Amino acid sequence: MITSNQRLSRRGLLGGALGLTAGVGALSACGPGDGGGSGDEPPEDMGSAEEGRLVVWGGLPPEMGPQALVDAFTAKYPDIEVEYVRFVNNAEGILKLDTALQGGVPIDVFFSYGTVDVVRRAQAGLALDLTDLAREDDLAQVFVQDEPISTLIDGKLYSIPTTHWPQFVVLNQDAMESAGIEIPFDWTVEDYHRVAREFKSAGFDVGAYHPPRMASTSLGGDYIYKNGGQESNLDDPLFKQELELILAMEDDGSIFTQERITAEQLGGYVQNYFVDGTFPMYIDGTTALRFLKNLDEYPHDFRTTFRPYPAPTAGADYFNPGVRGDDVQISSKSQYPSAAWTFVKFWIDEGANHMSPAGKVSPYQFDNPTDEMMDALFGPERDRLFNVDDFHETFFVPEPPLSVRSITTAYTEIASLKSQIEDEIRLRTKSVDDGIAEMKQEADAAIADWLG
């Protein structure tokens, strides 16, 4: 096995940094970068570390934790007034935040979900450079250490990840036991496929919802790029291997066919089908716990257990496709950046427990788990509903390391065309070879356009 940071550093991040620079250059080419505030003098700090008035935009509904966190914060810092505003984290909500940020709506702290948004907003001058603040802070300096564990832009820190979100496999333990299926913790993609077939044979509609991914787990966060972001990597044999596996799993009933997913619009409601016994296995993160402990809306009587993301091949180093995410940024136009920094640190440290009921685990909670956090994550019936020992063995492990995405050149275009062509391959209207060739060609064209 590997240690996360060593591997990240070796494989992708040096090259990735070059690619990121290229991506950054490309982003700059789309605009001079002086529109969002980077060309302006930073506003005078009207507060102090313990005084100010903040408007915070986040994607979670207030009642799912943010309001409790804000209440706890204002109890500790009575001279900092905080207003939490929710934006829905979809295309419209993201645009709403973007336009609000550049249109002068007073926002001091905002959340960016995903590397693309973090980079875009930082490059547009909308986010404050937190590098120096982090270097001087015991809590945050981990994000500016030599080997990056989350997004850096030109070596600078513009965001703090508030969640540690590895992906893992969620399993119906009762179904496992009654079917006599043993699943080791160091299992592989091949094992995953076998287990899905066994579940199917045991009477489930399909064995699993998700197919396991091989390219992203083998190559890390920047798996769709090569040459530091100058070219797409979609011709890597792992993509073909992954697609062939998906087709094989569809054919033997291990997973839903794409046709059925499309016809029944299953995406986004995966937990419903797990709870009602349509399948006993799916891939998710700690957010799954939010649903599975809620017996009112998701009634079920089986126990849930957990296994790590399967390795592409036995004994090989690999990455977990999850990330340290839910990045929080401070607006470059904030008039209260000191108070905002106090708030950000509170969010990831002592305030994080308020977010645990929503299935969020901060990087600091991950390093220092408490009973309070576990209670909040699993709810009052944790031992009846969950195998918490297996969760410990799955979640609180350093390996495989989390992905770090550092290249974003034409990322959205490539993600979109990749998803479209994968659909066509899964619908059998395009062969794997033709689909991959088309993906590669279009992704390279998108990168070339982006780089100008």
Place this chain on the structure above:
Amino acid sequence: MTPLIEDTAKPGRAGTDSHDGSAPPSATTKRSSRLVNGYKWWIPWVFLLPTIVAVLAFLIVPLTAGLFIAFTEWNVVSGIGGIRWVGFGNFQELFQDDMFWSSAVRTLFYAGVGTPLAVTCGMFLGLALNRPMPARGVIRAIFFLPSLVNVIAAGTVWLTLLNPRSGMVNQFLRAVGLDNPPGWFTSQQWALPAIVLMSVWVSAGYVAILIIAALQDLPTELYESAKLDGAGTIRQFTTITFPGLVPVLTFLLITSFIGRSQGFGLIQFMTSGGPGDATTVLSYYMYEVGFHWYRFGYAASIGVMSMLAVLALSIALFKLQRGRGLYT
């Protein structure tokens, strides 16, 4: 005597209110004269101002801004300062963009097949519902209902109906001996026809209502004369009814064509442009480029091209029908 009359009765002022100077002054014209003499050029503009502001704010400015943005590269996040002038660069790129052309073809199919189909179905529905029958009002309302239903509700119903495995439509097709019925929304070949089918269902009732209104305006004496001359039902339809409906049919064709060319809601909800890109029409592609890829300049150039094409086709449609109606 009011000051008004005193004032207008002054020598040299009488008659100035008359448009041609020929009308003898009267109490009424004197009152008008007072108003005209007190005329301020800006008074009409005050009344027009709300409309002018609304037209400027919601039509002229967005149109001009859209046109301007089409010649720029802009990712919105970088703010106004991030706008970069690229001239005709976006349009040059459009002409080499396969996705733009394939989306244009799909748009043409969606609007070009769906519009005449909806208008034809609606016309025959209107003709049928115009005949005397029991509970005619209720039946008309039932057929009109789909055009009032929320797109999400209608979409959900059709997703269920057209489910390739369990949907009623395919169950029926299997029952009548079709072994491999279409995959509808899950099939690249059938997804767009399925959307067209659904859109026809949504709009036929609306077309029918307008047709019924037009039918009731047709002069009954023409039908009476035709009957006296021995014209049958088909002859009456081809020589009186259809020509009489041409103006409303043209209106429906043009407005439906424009509406369909911009069709977005159904596609966004039902297929999100998929499977693959099978239902990515221009409006959806524009949305994707703008709001997912943050290339607002390029998206605006798609919008401009789309608008020009729709305008040209609408003018062509309008010119085609000229002189073909009963009254023209």
